[in-house]
Amino acid sequence: MALSGGVDRGSHSMDKSITLPPDEIFRNLENAKRFAIDIGGSLTKLAYYSTVQHKVAKVRSFDHSTKVSVQETDGDPLYEISVQEEITARLHFIKFENAYIETCLDFIKDHLVNTETKVIKATGGGAHKFKDLIEKKLKLKVDKEDEMTCLIKGCNFVLKNIPHEAFVYAKHADSEFRFQHTHPDIFPYLLINIGSGVSIVKVEAEDKFERIGGSSIGGGTFWGLGALLTKTKRFDELLQLASKGQHTNVDMLVKDIYGGAYGSLGLTGDLIASSFGKSATTDKEFSKEDMAKSLLHMISNDIGQLACLYAKLHNLTRVYFGGFFIRGHPVTMHTITYSINFFTKGEVQALFLRHEGYLGAIGAFLKGAEEDNPNQYSWGENYAGSSGLMSVSPELNPVQRARSGTFPFDMLEMDRLERQLVNLPLLQDPTSYIPDTVDLTEDVLAREYWLYCFEEALDGVVKRAIASQKDQPKAVERAEKFRQKYRHKLQTLRHQPFAYGSLTVRSLLDTREHCLNEFNFPDPYSKIKQKENDMALKYYLKVVKSVEELSWEQRQFTLVKGLLAGNVFDWGAKAVSDVLESDPEFGFEQAKQQLQERPWLVDAYNQWIERLKGPPHKCALFFVDNSGIDIILGVFPFIRELLIRGTEVVLASNSGPALNDVTNSELQILTERIAAMDPVIHTALKEDRLALVQNGSSSPCLDLSRLDKVLATVVRERGTDLVIIEGMGRAIHTNYYAMLSCESLKLAVIKNSWLAERLGGKIFSVVFKYEVPSKAQG
């Protein structure tokens, strides 16, 4: 049997002498409105809901209604940019040692402004012990919630909302942590919670779970027997002992009995026949380390076998492990993983959770927030405000722990996303879809290159951020804070690439965006985008006209080349931002000349042309990339041709800013302007054959499993049969291997010599990938 309840160490000497760094933990406490607390045997986890005020760059069209011709708009910017305050919801979770609970409660009391809050939800074995203290300090009523219900609720939440929440642990592999991509459907699964005892819980749906089994041989047994055997009283120290021991000195192995393997039963000689079997009949003294190791193996193997039997009995393949026995301890993750592999012969993998320690607190919080329907929203992990995996693990990271002060705490922040996110309905197999092309946690060379690359680019980003807010207060100071935070994240990732799940170019880009937002640089490229859009619009008609004069074959090729040339303009790529900064006249024609001659690095152009000779597509979904020349002189002429062919077009752009990518609000204004000049676009808009949708993301990359719900609806309603993905971020760093159930075009110019080399080409190599799903797959 088994419970999540932790044991109290009995050593909670309240440490009141510590002062908390207010801008680091308990952030946004002023607006906090819902609280929940989970008090375990040694750690307290606090959760609260708060709102964050953000600066957001908004674009607004000038009133051009009085002007008629394109020429008259010369000199005026196309739209105006204003920075506005926006309020978004954020969940905060903080974990700290029970010893600091009083200090923390005092701190919260002093900073809590909102007085509407009357109740704090509480769970965990220690909840009733600290009930009076909490009620006295915070003047909030403690409302106890069922421990197991909270645990499961929290588990469901992180599995649904945090990509790469679950991971497989492989001690001797190149990357210890192999993160699992989120499955769209997380149920059913098995949760093995190893607290003092073990609880085995089958979870079938959001509110349907059952404790199907358990065992009294759990973390408390390791701790209790370990303390009796070794006179070592601390759990962490026992694990340390165990990691140095040799179990074979204490355990009786198969070969100790049979002189070798017991072949006819399939038992190898090194298998443990009897835990502590040698101490039954030997009179010698056993070392503390050896006994601790033997005990660890005994308990891990036992739990592993039970887990695998219950998984088999209930036909479950996803088995997650949690509880204080596991939490952040590579030693126990290793032994549990080994045991599961042994007993299931590799059929079932032991899965662990990055935020396992927070599950109870998250669940208790969700119980209290049910009227806000938190499950109706999509949530995203905020990389800027969250600690990495194992940030407070003493064994793994003593340096960092020491650095963070005598008060080790760990944080998780989650932003409520404004739009609900779903799968692209055109994914061939949503369960096997992995957006990222290279997993940097596993590819050491690639990791080193990209970490270096992002660090190199940091100065430029800081400069750009300051330039974007010349007139704003403290821009330099904030930009400096941004630099420090992001550099620190990069350093953490260099040492612990697993800190935030799979490390990818996408996560590095997203982390940078989160950090920029954190210091109120919502859109450093807004003015550059504005300038580029203005400039490009002037050439639009010229480009369209020159294309119209060409023969059909020539025209198709020129349109594709235009798309590719447009894509050279990308501030996200260092090689290009260097050129653009030194030579602003770098023009569209020059860009075309930079492009690799055919045959391209990946060249399916001929197949594409053959396809175009056939019947028109019904509807094309185009994930666009950059502002300026890219969208205006590359994308629009291309989709114009599609529209003329009779294909409907849906342009999907970012909901929020990222680098110089065109945002949905910018694109709306641009499209209006182009429609005013170009009757083809005008008519298409009027007839609703050209539609603009937002993709739900603020990333330079693209996760086709987390897209705006409206986009998914539009795609379905219009019978989309062609998907076009443009740019390095969306078509190379992500989705290069994505399999769609309809035709797709993935095109990009490789503007990074390292990446180009890796793909077997040179800088400005062209990828033009045209894929048709095989008939068999429908």
Place this chain on the structure above:
Amino acid sequence: MALCGVADTGSHSMDKSITLPPDEIFRNLENAKRFAIDIGGSLTKLAYYSTVQHKVAKVRSFDHSAKVSLQETDGDPLYEISVQEEITARLHFIKFENAYIETCLDFIKDHLVNTETKVIKATGGGAHKFKDLIEKKLKLKVDKEDEMTCLIKGCNFVLKNIPHEAFVYAKHADSEFRFQHTHPDIFPYLLINIGSGVSIVKVEAEDKFERIGGSSIGGGTFWGLGALLTKTKRFDELLQLASKGQHTNVDMLVKDIYGGAYGSLGLTGDLIASSFGKSATTDKEFSKEDMAKSLLHMISNDIGQLACLYAKLHNLTRVYFGGFFIRGHPVTMHTITYSINFFTKGEVQALFLRHEGYLGAIGAFLKGAEEDNPNQYSWGENYAGSSGLMSVSPELNPIQRARSGTFDMLEMDRLERQLVNLPLLQDATSYIPDTVDLTEDALAREYWLYCFEEALDGVVKRAIASQKDQPEAVERAEKFRQKYRHKLQTLRHQPLLSRRRMTWP
């Protein structure tokens, strides 16, 4: 993982000063022709096949063919009676402590007449340790047999041939032992062998079995951890300690965490949440008894849960437990039974075997006797030559143990005819021949034991009268009286420990 192998206690000081009572153990050794030996961690089990010369009363009809009418036979007896010698086959199994192994080998060597025997089948963890000694003493070649195969073969044999072999243990019931009637079809079943480790074996047919699971938390773990925690080195003493302890002083219960039951999960307050959970955070000293008890519960519960999961997974309802952890120990039979009841909510019963300790020896013997096709015959337990259940259990029966030494015996007669069910039985599996079970009906038991003792004098008289002209009839009748009275006394004192369902008549 888990094996039947047992660890050596390292204290086999060969005791040669003991003289063996020749007419009590190693009976019929002169005609012994096949040997097998199973040497475990502390006990040796010897098996041999022998023939027994018996007097049999034969009846023969006179030749009445010349006479025609019924009247004419008046005055003549209908048939004549003659006593003849007959030879029947018998299997002998003897169990003794490893300490006596050399004495026993010497004794066997001295009494072994038959020289056809060239080989002794051997199994068990200790087999290779004593190989040289056996070969030197007996001049027989030691032929090792696979331990698990022997165990299963032996198990099949006793389940098939010994009625009431299996029993359910119920500590607080009127009769602690409830014997199961033999099912005609013994397969499939699950055998949980708790030696140093645990082996979980699924047996589907005579020669088809698979080790489907196991655990390293077994008897060796109880012994090893127990020795480290209590400084008590003997397994039996550890069990004694455990039977006196209070596990609640060491274990963390559900109510220790939640103040009571955890109702929504269906967990009662008294359930063990964490074995040894209290010793994790309390600085006080724990008593040896309490720690031993907590350890016993931990291991029994764990094995119980594993057994029940494997039974469910393989859809098996007959689960037998064996191995030295179980063997003759009511304490462990109780905790295992409790655990199985808890985890299967009574759906599966833990079954134990009366001759569990002999399985390996029986199997090894059968392996050597395959050419004799022992499985083609029916065999019957010879009550006269077999010890009762727990005859050597120190905790239960110190008096009897002192009396009989430490030898336990099983003898089985080969029956001349193969026995099967009456085809007209409505339900062969639920058929129980006996009307009253005296192990459960105390009043009836007392009456019948008294009744049989009262009748004994008459039976002795009748026996002597039947052989007036035979040699030593009075002497033999007196031996009979002693033996049977001793059996009746044993049954009076240990009706619940009796070796089988005790029935009337």
